[in-house]
Amino acid sequence: MSDPVLLVEATRGPFVESRHIGHAVISRADGTIVESWGNPDELVFARSAAKVLQALPLVESGASAGLSSQQLALACASHLAEWRHIARVRGWLADLGLDEHALYCGPQASRDEQLAEDMIREGEPVTPAFNWCSGKHSGFLTVARHLGVSLDYVDIDNPVQKAVREAFEDMTGDVSPGFGFDGCSAPNFVSRLSGMAAAMARVAAADGKSDVRSRAAVTLRDAMLAHPEMVAGSGRLDTELVRVAKEPVVLKSGADGFYVAVLPKQKLGVALKIAGGADPGAMVAITALMVRLGVLDAANPVVRRFLTPKIMNWAGLEVGGLRPAAGLVG
Template identity: 55%
Template sequence: MTQPAAMAELWRGDLLESAHSGHAVICDANGEIRSAWGNPQAVIYPRSSCKMLQALPLVESGAAEGLSDQQLALACASHQGAPIHVDRVSAWLKDLGLSDDDLRCGPEVSRDKDLKLAMIRAHEAPCQVHNNCSGKHAGFLTLNRHLGGSAEYVDPDHPVQKAVRAAFEEVTDEPSPTFGIDGCSAPNFATTVSGLARAMAAFAAAGSGSGARDTAQARLTRAMIAHPELVAGEGRACTELMRATGGKAALKTGAEGVFVGILPEQGLGIALKITDGATRASEAAISALLVRLGVLDPEDPAVRKRMNAPVLNRAGKPVGLVKAADELLTA
């Protein structure tokens, strides 16, 4: 099947009001496709879902020696810009002898409501550390110091990004056909949905082998699972669903309807892309696939919030439902 498959639906009353389609792949530790929906060979930008791949050179090069698991979780994060994130990234930069000005991700208003309002009341402008990608960029700066590159570490021809691309292509096991510039100014290398799932399966299988890459993959996965609150933030799908799995999965969303999963106990990797870029659909779909694989309870509040999310009217009464497509749950 090469056409997008059904992924999520919005029902209002007895009528299917909206539908979302996309592509999804589950790969095993050998890189073989276990299950697929839509077109496994669809080429996509993984966006922020691949931050653990972008952090691989940081760890396997030895540049991460001395970094904590909290810092590595932030290197893989699309965080809320809450104090728990901003304070840690700021401290990381200080440890490097650097400042906000050395980042290249650009300023972003904090996504944490309390901090955002406090800064508005104090007439404080957002800084680059508030950017949801500032942890990844602190990782880039750490690797850049190790490599001795120039200040413009987001340039596609910079040693940092060359190292990222090499790791990305090796772990997806396919050459990247192109790249785009992400919202944080770093290159985002394209791959197929199956390539992205294969990469996640490689992370899932890591820890039992040898070598710098195996060690790095296992350490990054453990860091994400140990610190879900740093990978995203309170109320976010990555954080809530990781907690709901009880440590059985590392999960990461990406812009435009991408979501990935790493399941170490099963040696499986998941990647999915919603063709219209809808977040509500990607969250419903990843929840359904994790239920299918037995790592999420369908009755868990974090799952029901996304896989069978009620649509409320202005009076707070349920009038509809956002649900995952049945095909994702059935064998």
């Protein structure tokens, strides 16, 4: 077993102030590791980075019939709760004959600052539709309705979660040692980091295969590629870098310093975890790996914003920044 390694440095003035250590894996669909940093077998919670796997039963079961590609992307999303996200979630629930009380994710303030301010000013309540996982939960409800089972879809023994676990273990290539409940109340299964990278590679390489799971993976992947604004939102890495990439790529964050990438052209998957759980470090590291793999151009100003972000103080002065560790970019 390998210890975590240096992936990102934070500077203040000319000095390194802090270091983000972690693990990363680039994998092929057969589980072959192309490159790795730290411990490929580190047990991890992928958190929201696993959403494309959690959404597989939505498509495999046939429950997604009639859903738009925007809704499928939203089922895999950690959205900002911009109005475009909220409107689709509410419309989706209405089509199911349900309202927001059916969502178990809990209320969460919009990360659209203007919308959040307007809601406070107007006394509008924060509801579960604004939770950044409300699309995933709408997908779970859709599967539950389709199967005719209890709408208590976050129960680990509910057929919805049994289907999620089966898909998760099949795609990661390993039996999960267990689960914990995510911030949105849904079960989140543990895997090896290398297993998560391999799962993303299997999503990347699923084209042309006739089995139900591969076809479902392509459907979800292509929805995310077509609608990156649904996957995250304005200004977010998962949206902005997809738009400037030199080839198709899906980027997906997970809480506490996790990121995955799906590279269909290269048929590769990437997974990384910052050991201390720092999301800024994870964003720099995944951007660096995409530059390393030729997916992003380091000279592009949008890429630079995520590859070497500035640290600003309250007076608006640049006082430092983050940068990938030496050699991570390539």
